[in-house]
Amino acid sequence: MKIRLSRTNMILLLLCVVILAGGGWLLISGGKKVSSAPIANQGPITKTVVAGPGLIEPDSEDVKIGSELAGKLHDVLVEEGAHVKKGQVLAILVNDDFLASVKATKAQVHQADAAYQKVLNGSRVQERRESFAALKEAEAVEANAKSELDRRQQLFDAGVISKEDLENYQREYNVAKARLDAANQHFKLIDDRQRDEDIAAAKAQLEYAQAQLAQNQAIYAKTFLRAPFDGTILRKHHRAGESITNSSVTPDPVFTMGDVDGLRVRVDVDETDVSRVAEGQKVYVTAQAYGEKKFWGHVIRVGGQLGHKNVQTDEPQEKVDTKILETLVQLDHGVSLPVGLRVDAYILTQ
Numbered sequence: 001m002k003i004r005l006s007r008t009n010m011i012l013l014l015l016c017v018v019i020l021a022g023g024g025w026l027l028i029s030g031g032k033k034v035s036s037a038p039i040a041n042q043g044p045i046t047k048t049v050v051a052g053p054g055l056i057e058p059d060s061e062d063v064k065i066g067s068e069l070a071g072k073l074h075d076v077l078v079e080e081g082a083h084v085k086k087g088q089v090l091a092i093l094v095n096d097d098f099l100a101s102v103k104a105t106k107a108q109v110h111q112a113d114a115a116y117q118k119v120l121n122g123s124r125v126q127e128r129r130e131s132f133a134a135l136k137e138a139e140a141v142e143a144n145a146k147s148e149l150d151r152r153q154q155l156f157d158a159g160v161i162s163k164e165d166l167e168n169y170q171r172e173y174n175v176a177k178a179r180l181d182a183a184n185q186h187f188k189l190i191d192d193r194q195r196d197e198d199i200a201a202a203k204a205q206l207e208y209a210q211a212q213l214a215q216n217q218a219i220y221a222k223t224f225l226r227a228p229f230d231g232t233i234l235r236k237h238h239r240a241g242e243s244i245t246n247s248s249v250t251p252d253p254v255f256t257m258g259d260v261d262g263l264r265v266r267v268d269v270d271e272t273d274v275s276r277v278a279e280g281q282k283v284y285v286t287a288q289a290y291g292e293k294k295f296w297g298h299v300i301r302v303g304g305q306l307g308h309k310n311v312q313t314d315e316p317q318e319k320v321d322t323k324i325l326e327t328l329v330q331l332d333h334g335v336s337l338p339v340g341l342r343v344d345a346y347i348l349t350q
Helices: 007-029 094-120 127-157 165-190 196-221 271-276
Strands: 049-060 063-064 071-076 089-094 225-227 231-234 255-258 263-270 282-286 294-309 325-329 342-348
Touching: 049 231, 049 271, 049 325, 094 196, 127 165, 263 271, 263 282, 263 294, 263 342, 271 294, 271 325, 282 325, 325 342
Parallel strands: none
Antiparallel strands: 049 263, 049 342, 063 255, 071 089, 089 225, 231 255, 263 325, 282 294, 282 342, 294 325
């Protein structure tokens, strides 16, 4: 049997269905008002921390101390952990041959200096006196020969002596006169100042010897390995008796040192987080060996170019091809951590 509903009854039935559905919804929602705004309008969730692995390093970074000369270590004077001052001798190479070169060139300098002073000062007083006496003696001989020649000329004119005798006295006078001229020139040479070109040549010889000495002293000084700044010896790579090289292709340091009075952390920031890292942001680091303890600092430098990761976590799922931005964090004064310790850094971006 078919039941027919009137139009009015149909409307009443629909109203009942709507009321029942609304009541069920209120029961499910607990009576709370639900916003009708779409979820997309709520905006993305912003992270307040950027995390990345890092390594502890001294303020000066790790400085490798090597030799400019290849050779054998004669002595190594410091051990790991030693605090050294700038200029302190850390190690000495075998340098007997270099020391001998220095002594030899010192003798050459003394010799060249003596020759230069001799040219500057000219002849000694005794040499001048001796030359002057020889000049006076030549003048006396020449005067005597001239007087005898004049007397013989008068005798020849009177017909007392022959022409041959006169010519003999003439030759004696000529010899005496030539000797006088030679003595006069020698005295002028001894008494006069040295020529400018002689002085310049002697000076050049002295300067050359001095340059050779400076070169050999510089090479000898390189056999002493000195600390470039105040710091701590972090690692000793060689011992006395071992040979070292100075190859630029394969560095061969004797020591690694650094200034550990201040510590920094070199942090690898993932490329997806680089836009949220800036200088001055607060940072704390943790290390597995120190549990939950936090060591605070701040960002002092943000790299300008992406590169490969510096710190490997040794996790099996770690991605080795990830691009990172190297960020430098200065730890607060007084923080004491081992150099080279691997840490986790947390940069507070807000």
